Every structure is written in structure tokens, then in C-alpha cells.
Amino acid sequence: MLFKRSDFPTDFQFGVATSAYQIEGHAFGGAGATHWDTFAATPGNVVRAEDGAQGCDHYHRYGEDFDLIAAAGLDCYRFSTSWARVMPEGRGTVNQEGLDYYDRLTDAMLERGIKPCATLYHWELPAPLADLGGWRNRDIAGWFGDFAEVIMGRIGDRMHSVAPINEPWCVSWLSHFLGHHAPGLRDIRATAHAMHHVLLAHGTAIERMRGMGLGNLGAIFNMEWADPVDDSPEARKAADTYDAYYNRFFLSGIFHKRYPDLVLEGLEPHMPTGWQDDFDTIAQPVDWCGVNYYTRKLIAPNDGPWPHHHEVDGPLPKTQMGWEIYPEGLYKFLKRTAAEYTGDLPLHITENGMANADVITDGAIHDTARIDYINQHLDAVRKAVADGVPVEGYFLWSLLDNYEWALGYEKRFGMVHVDFDTMKRTPKASFLALKDALGR
Numbered sequence: 001m002l003f004k005r006s007d008f009p010t011d012f013q014f015g016v017a018t019s020a021y022q023i024e025g026h027a028f029g030g031a032g033a034t035h036w037d038t039f040a041a042t043p044g045n046v047v048r049a050e051d052g053a054q055g056c057d058h059y060h061r062y063g064e065d066f067d068l069i070a071a072a073g074l075d076c077y078r079f080s081t082s083w084a085r086v087m088p089e090g091r092g093t094v095n096q097e098g099l100d101y102y103d104r105l106t107d108a109m110l111e112r113g114i115k116p117c118a119t120l121y122h123w124e125l126p127a128p129l130a131d132l133g134g135w136r137n138r139d140i141a142g143w144f145g146d147f148a149e150v151i152m153g154r155i156g157d158r159m160h161s162v163a164p165i166n167e168p169w170c171v172s173w174l175s176h177f178l179g180h181h182a183p184g185l186r187d188i189r190a191t192a193h194a195m196h197h198v199l200l201a202h203g204t205a206i207e208r209m210r211g212m213g214l215g216n217l218g219a220i221f222n223m224e225w226a227d228p229v230d231d232s233p234e235a236r237k238a239a240d241t242y243d244a245y246y247n248r249f250f251l252s253g254i255f256h257k258r259y260p261d262l263v264l265e266g267l268e269p270h271m272p273t274g275w276q277d278d279f280d281t282i283a284q285p286v287d288w289c290g291v292n293y294y295t296r297k298l299i300a301p302n303d304g305p306w307p308h309h310h311e312v313d314g315p316l317p318k319t320q321m322g323w324e325i326y327p328e329g330l331y332k333f334l335k336r337t338a339a340e341y342t343g344d345l346p347l348h349i350t351e352n353g354m355a356n357a358d359v360i361t362d363g364a365i366h367d368t369a370r371i372d373y374i375n376q377h378l379d380a381v382r383k384a385v386a387d388g389v390p391v392e393g394y395f396l397w398s399l400l401d402n403y404e405w406a407l408g409y410e411k412r413f414g415m416v417h418v419d420f421d422t423m424k425r426t427p428k429a430s431f432l433a434l435k436d437a438l439g440r
């Protein structure tokens with residue numbers, strides 16, 4: 001790596017991030033069915049119809065995985081709690097086995113000196129709630145608040161930080177407008193409802209957790225830089241619209257108590273009744289803001305229905321996901337988020353990383369592309385810190401190769417290789433390089 005721990009402020013924290021459905025193995029421990037199980041079981045939705053039933057068998061192997069985190073010298077572990085594991089019906093009955101599991105997980109982190117950073121929801125909606133309309137149903141805010149109280153009632157006393165929802169854009173737009181993720185809808189009214197309800201659920205959970213006396217609560221946004229395909233005003237507006245519904249909508253709801261005009265231009269007729277009255281809940285104060293950053297998009301205008309645009313293939317080097325590598329976007333987002341939304345609030349990069357077609361050669365994995373990617377993005381972080389942006393942490397996505405949702409197990413994001421037949425873990429060159437850089 002081209003950096004050392006000492007190149008960052010003294011309290012800067014390094015961590016690694018994962019999520020429940022992607023690694024745990026949802027077949028174990030009495031977890032209920034989720035909308036990802038049914039989405040994956042429907043032909044055409046997921047590569048090879050793969051699901052999270054086995055994941056990386058982290059459910060049984062978390063001790064070994066936490067040993068790796070500790071060995072790498074990382075300070076924090078960002079994990080998520082599966083709603084369907086804790087409450088298989090989504091409401092009512094609690095699965096004690098699920099609570100016991102997260103209890104053991106928490107203690108296993110603490111025993112190794114790793115700070116537990118929880119995200120309550122990383123996409124595995126209990127199927128019975130999907131039957132009731134899922135994120136389209138306003139009641140989800142209350143159901144989610146109840147789940148927050150149940151899970152944090154058990155492990156909240158030992159959390160370093162908690163965020164309610166991972167990537168509201170993915171929960172709403174990607175899943176209800178583009179249909180790429182469960183529940184696979186392509187409907188503008190469903191999208192408008194989900195976008196608003198995901199924020200209402202976020203605020204409700206923050207309110208409930210504050211009520212329980214929990215602190216260090218945050219919000220996590222995925223951000224994608226949008227550049228116009230050319231210099232025309234039409235292309236500029238197309239890119240600004242993409243930026244508005246992808247990035248600004250969620251930040252603006254939570255930090256400005258309003259939605260951007262460029263989004264309301266398309267979504268206002270489809271918003272749920274009374275949405276304007278929900279901002280006091282949505283904008284519950286948070287203690288930090290998380291930025292998940294991977295890439296940028298080139299956007300071109302078109303004559304189709306709103307949002308009147310489409311993505312264009314860009315010229316930059318790409319990852320295994322086909323995503324352009326654009327570290328400048330991270331720098332620009334850190335600057336802009338602080339300047340326009342969060343001010344002095346601590347920022348954390350809660351996800352950043354790349355998929356790479358990693359193979360084992362003579363027992364080793366030479367993922368130099370990932371090392372370069374991390375170097376370039378941490379350089380962008382250092383630049384932002386030098387400019388006075390209060391960035392306090394960086395979490396690499398991800399610890400392990402895992403279930404990459406609609407793309408199945410093919411895309412490898414881990415700094416530790418997983419053989420999905422044997423579940424054997426093999427640290428890649430990036431793991432060893434990070435360990436070297438962070439060594440205390």
C-alpha cells in the first residue's frame with residue numbers, strides 16, 4: 001500500500017464491511033424467508049438463481065473471520081443484522097436463536113478488540129412484510145422501529161455505532177424503479193412511496209434508538225458521481241437529475257427537510273399522501289454520516305419519459321462489475337457533503353472497494369488491481385482530510401468474497417478469497433498489504 005496508518009489523523013478508524021444475507025448463510029439458525037429468497041427463486045432475476053442460503057457460512061465460521069479482521073489490524077467491523085433472522089414474520093414473534101447469534105457475534109468482536117458497527121437493515125426484508133407491500137406500505141416505519149428496539153434491546157449496549165438502513169437508493173430506486181433488486185418492481189408510484197418510506201423508517205428507528213439511550217447513530221448513503229456525456233445544457237440537466245434522485249434526495253430529506261425540485265418534477269404526482277408532514281421524523285439528528293462510494297456514471301438525455309435520460313459507457317478503466325474507477329468522485333462527494341449537508345458532522349466512508357476476477361495461483365491471489373484501487377481512494381480521502389473535511393473512518397467492502405445479489409457469487413469483492421465449495425478462506429495480496437500498512 002502507498003499509505004501508513006500515521007498518514008491519517010490519530011483517531012482515524014479503519015474497518016471492513018459486510019452484510020448479513022451476503023455472508024451468514026440464511027438457511028441456518030431459524031431465519032425466516034426474505035424477499036431475496038423469492039426474488040432469487042424466480043427465473044431471470046439472479047445469475048444461476050443463486051441465493052443467500054449458504055452465503056460464506058459465516059454463521060458457523062465467524063470466529064475464524066474475526067481472527068482475520070484482528071490480524072489485519074482493523075479497528076472496526078461493520079456488519080448488519082437480518083430482520084428475518086430476528087423476527088421471521090417481520091413482526092411479533094422473536095426468534096431467540098437469532099438474537100443469541102447476534103449476541104455471540106458481538107462478544108466475539110469485543111473479545112478480539114474489534115469495535116462493532118451495526119447496520120440494522122441491509123436488504124433482506126422478511127417475506128411476510130413483502131406480502132403486505134414492503135417498502136410501499138407506510139406501516140413499515142413502525143414495523144422497522146419495533147425491529148430496531150428488539151435487536152438493539154439485546155446488543156445495543158455493546159455497539160460502537162449503529163445506522164438504520166444501508167443505501168436507501170438501492171432499497172427504493174434500484175429495487176422499485178429499475179427492478180434489479182428484490183422485489184423487482186418497475187413502477188414509478190412504488191418508487192416514490194419506497195423512497196419516502198425508507199427515510200421515514202430511518203427516522204423512526206433513530207427516534208426509537210435515542211429513546212433507548214443509544215448514541216453514535218448515523219445514516220449511510222450510497223453515492224454515485226454523475227457527469228454529463230457532453231457540454232450541452234440538456235446533458236447537464238440529465239446528469240443533475242440523476243444526481244438529484246440518486247444522491248441528493250436522501251441527504252436533502254434528512255439534512256434539509258425537503259426533497260430536490262428536480263426529483264419532485266417526476267415523483268411528486270406519485271408521492272404518498274401527507275409526505276410533506278413527515279420531515280420532523282425523517283430529519284431526526286444523527287451523529288455521523290456514512291458515504292458508500294464505488295464509481296461514477298456518464299449520463300445522456302433522451303426523449304423517453306421522466307427522468308429523460310440513460311447511462312452511457314464511459315472511457316475509464318473498469319472493475320469486474322463494469323464500473324469505472326473514478327477516485328476523484330469520492331473526493332468531490334466528501335467535500336460537497338460536508339459543504340452542503342453535514343457541516344462539522346463526522347463523515348465515514350462506510351463502503352469502498354472493487355470486484356475483481358481473482359484466481360488462486362500457487363496458493364496466492366495477486367489482486368494488485370484492488371491494491372491500486374484502495375490506494376487511489378485513500379489518497380482521495382487524505383486530500384479531503386487535508387482540505388479540512390471531517391472524515392473519521394474508512395471501511396473496505398468487503399472482508400470476504402460473497403453473494404453479490406442479482407450477480408450471484410461470481411463477483412469477488414473480498415480481500416479474503418472464499419472457495420464456495422469448501423468455504424476455505426485465503427487472504428489475498430490486498431489483505432497482506434493492508435495488514436502491513438495498518439500494523440501497530
Ligand code: IFM
Nearest residue numbers: 019022167292351397404
Ligand atoms: O455488495 C454490495 C453491498 O451489499 C452494498 N453496497 C455495494 C456492494 C457492492 O455492489
